[in-house]
Amino acid sequence: MTIVPTEFDRLFGSLNESQQKALKATNDSVLQIVAGPGTGKTKLLVSRVAYLILNFDLLPSSIIVTTFTKKASIEMKDRLNSLLKDHENINFKKIQIGTFHSICFGYLKFYGKCIGLENFNIADTKDQKDMLKMVLQKLNMENIQPDKFGMRTCLSYITKNKSIGSHPEDVVILDPTDVKELQCFQAYQAYQETLAKNGKIDFDDILVFTYKLLIQRPSCVANIRHILVDEFQDTNIIQLKLIFLFSQYCNDNITIVGDADQSIYGFRNASYENFSKIKTTALQKNRNFMQITLEQSYRSTAAILQISEALMRHQTGRTDKLLISNSDKQIPVYYIDHEYPEDEPIFIASKIDELLKDTNNGYLLKDFAIIARASRIFLSLEKELLKRGIRYRITKGHSFWELKEVSMAMDCLQIIANDDWLSYKRVMEWFVDGCGEKLISKIENIVLNNNSNEIPYGYVYDILTKFATGMIPGMGAKAKASTIHFLTLIKDSRELLKINDPVDFFFSVVIKFNLIDFAMKKKTSRSKDDDEKRDDIRNNLHELADQFNSYNPADDDLLRKTQAEIFAEQEKNSADNTLFNIDNNQSANEPSIKSSSTFEDITHSQTSRVSPKDLLNKQAQKSPKKRQRNKKASVGEKPQTSIIDLFKMERKEGSSLKIKKEPVDDIVNKNIEPNNNEKEQPVEQCTEEIGQYTEHITKPDIDVTIEPTEVESITTSTTPLVVLPAITLQPTNQSNPTPLGICAEKEKFLRDFLQFIQLAESIAATDENDVNDPNGRVTLTTIHGSKGLEWSVVLLPSLINGIIPSVYSLAEQSIEKKELLLDEERRCFYVALTRAKDLLYLSTYHVSRSDYSIKPSCFLKEIPQSCYKNLNESTSNQLQGYELDQLSIPSAAPFHAKEPFQAPRVPNISASSTQNTIVKTEVIGSSGDSYNPVTGAISNEPSNNLPPKKKKRLGMGRPKNNSKLIL
DNA sequence: CTGTGAATCTTTTTT
């Protein structure tokens, strides 16, 4: 079918020449569209999808579109909807549109069993940190301590490997002499095992496992005819691999859209080199490769395009780019340098006021954006905006889900729904009286050494019951009583879940677990009084209840539903029976092998390869016993056991329950009085019992035994955690993956909700304010948060060294690395500049002190003065930037400086701060705080005994209390 | 061992 010309014109007529060229490119090609800021890439992408369907007769279900954020995917769906609304025969809802992560997650949910992944949950950042910390404590390595620094290096090592698709068994050690790297690797192994134990995969794993799935069972994507990728410059290597894997059945029909200049996610291992890699790969595979550049900008004025291009000319190895503005507005870009940091918010706020009053241009609040490199800049701006009553919103304030009371409640739900050990750990710490660090690790030792691949549902509850009843010794009387209470609540809640509706259930959990009081204890902030804190907590819990209540699997999870339908349909017709029948000798006739091997060449081409296993063994030789353990754990040639291997083994063994369950289940049910259990057992008996018990559960009829003593001494430095051979705790019952059995409907609702939340970004940045604010609000956002958006007026505050470019890039020792980092900072700057349609204000300040000085960003020096109008001109000073090499680089941690920095001209705040009104406060540094604008460090001077300040958190659309119960 | 409160430190960017 071809589209009739009139219809073509109606749908696509408004596209310009190069857009049409891209639109009409053959389906059978790798098409790369280079789309600078404001060149209408979303429009083109949406059109291209429609064109593929209409012109090449592609089924909607055969198309995948990946976007960078969930928000972008919603927008794309909307636009497709309105573009195709007259084509009722086309069910565009069948198109898989979503972020890489959410699309891949859908594949894993449905096809996960093909690689042995079943009933997995996503580990959030809290889970990740907890696990990594535990792992590092156990490994007790010299170079990687379980502190923040060690965690950070380790986590970035892990993410880095996962971003190229390397699980521990695939890792290539780059520098065998680098002890730190080796230790990171060990931690990675142990971390990955812990994840598997807890039945979790982390965010990065979603991609890695999908990668493995698509290699092992390529027929999953047999129906795919085209994949389109938005924001290609922010994809990483595993995503590039996935792009080719998704399109392996259709000769790599790929459309990618992006702009290397806007690649600002390098810290997340995004690689804009993917632009050249995709080209090389396409050519290697003898595919059609086409590149089209869009040059017409529909967003910014010529001045804005000019200044941003001038900046980017300083980028290393970049080809010049010319964007043509279609705006006829002759407005310059403005630059102003302030004498003091506190002048800046005043300038910005009054500029906004001024522009609002000028009715000629008709700007509304929503046309303004203040875009900063780091979110901490907003602190001072917020104060000034509040003072003047300028309504604003912060697009990504501290995530709702990270609030204490919210995460505490979520943990409770995780326990109730999934018996999740990581959540137990966190909740017991605050809920169970007499339960601290030591007791938890005692329990964890038993929980994790259950000799199974995974902690089965109900197992933790069981173990706790045994502890609480003294069947497993080691728990003090107070803790026992409290644990019993705790377990009873869980049990009751699980009952309630079955019969109550979601909100009732939720509030009963809040009440049962006394969440509000416990959350109160956790709020250490001095800036609010108790009533206020309690209000906040209540409001946030109500908000959570609303989220819970309004969660509608069918609507919210449209993608998931769509995918399930597509996949089910496909499997019905498929000749590939491997879904339930896993064969390790995977059929070699699939195209995957070729494509993936092509890729290996690209991804790790350099460096000598040393197998980490060899290195480990070399180390382990020092200790024969450890080595033996290591050896026993590995199977034949397979190196370390991965989650996949574990699952495979589980399947092969297919054995049944190996643990004799004690009939203690009922003990708690009978509601034992806590007092009955207070008799402590003599110490000797205890240790003996630990031995017996451990032996009891760890010594079923398999050939590896772990003596209790060994269990406790896993802390040796060179060995990875004990790799246990696989046995199955529960007979795998394919037809009923929900271990909860009867009445699973409501439990499923809760589980789905929890999973949905983990994939959802921060609470949808509530655009619902439209009703209250017909003019909208001023937007405060980070550069990263501003991606893909545009505003008429953009103000860029604090363009100073240490903020942009950030201290982290300036402090980098290695020259090459530093250059890379600075390039990325420059791209950040570029993204910020190109968000503006009409008016763009650049603002800096400078501070000179003996120990450090703050100067305008070195990037400003790169821009010719002719590119902007300097509002300081009258003050004669040449204030536009400094040579990079002249910089005094602020030390990474100037807050260690003996004398805290006193912002000049600090006015003493009047002692009349009252509780209920928003007081006229001076900006930063008021109330005697000393503030370092680069690091954001603030130190509170004891100052005059002011009453605690009230700070209303506006901006984030917080809850309306729809919920029924009043707490 | 655990619980508590005070003091101190942190804060680039996020799917």
Place this chain on the structure above:
DNA sequence: AGATTCACAG
């Protein structure tokens, strides 16, 4: 605003 650390009490 929360996490972490320390000292001290039970």
